[in-house]
Amino acid sequence: MPPKVICASACSFMFFGGNERLSEGELGVHQFTSSDPSKTANAVKTQAQSQFTVSEIIGFLNEFDTPRFVLERMFEDREMYWFNEDETSLLNSGAFTLEPETKSVVSRYSDKKLKEAEVEKAAKPQYSEKELIALIQKRLNEIGCSAGVADGIWGRRTNAAAVLFANKMGLPTSSSDLITEAFFDALANAKVGTCPKPKDVSIRSFSPNYSVSCTRIVPGANPYSGKISNMRYNMSNGTGKFYLKWETSSWGPVEFEKKSPKILWLKFSDAIVRGFTALNSNGKVIRFVWRYNSEFCKEYTAEAR
DSSP states (O other), X not given: OOTTOEEETHXXXXXXXXXXXXXXXXXXXXXXXXXXXXXXXXXXXXXXXXXXXXXXXXXXXXXXXXXXXXXHHHHSOSSOEEOOHHHHHHHSOSSOOSOHHHHHHHHHHHHHHHHHHHHHHHHSOSSOHHHHHHHHHHHHHHTTOOOXXXXXXXXXXXXXXXXXXXXXXXXXXXXXXSSOHHHHHHHHHOOTTSSOOOOOOOOOEEOSOEEEEEEEEOTXXXXXXXXXXXXXXXXXXXXXXXXXXXXXXXXXXXXXXXXXXXXXEEEOSSOEEEEEEEEOTTSEEEEEEEEOOOXXXXXXXXXXX
């Protein structure tokens, strides 16, 4: 076996079976293990099969005049055991009749194949595109640049996080120049907190008027649109009131209460429903959405006018 070559597990049996043995590479052995993945296999049957297989291995190795210490190393641990230099010299034949010229040809061939394998391995990407994106997402999240779930999909949130990071590092932010070697180096060396968390903006004000539309129509229905007017909001206690008018019905008052920076409880005459708000940077509610199962619509959206 030429230098740098690895021969382990079943390969080692071929080595021990040789009339003449010469190992200049790495030689390893390990215990017999079953490849049956079933968790419901009969334990007694499996044990008997294992014992039979082990006895066969010992019998074969004895036929090959394998030194006793090989069996000791093989069965003392479940992990792969790699023979050291002294042990390998004991395993090699005392006289090796392969001509030096032939041995040299074998070694050169082995070296050539190893180098070709290394070049081929280096040419192959270590990660798939999805795995690489997931790693970028995970690292961006670690340093505070929120890229969302590390799902390996390059969406708008991931792109925004990458652009934010590149901006802070003074790197190009265009789509064609964003992901570069410099980007990866900077990302690997970035510290936690590179992208500080944005301040939580709370509700501060509303527009006086909103237009209302159905954004989840009941199949086959023809929902009406509406208008909100006379919006009033008390920031000190988080309560307010507005008037809602549909195309075919009169005005009606609706009270509401702020439950969190972006959630309202809307109190209609027959139900209390949750509303989800969208704010601008000054905390003004530019849109809010509520779900209400009517015969026409399942979700309504109010847009500031």
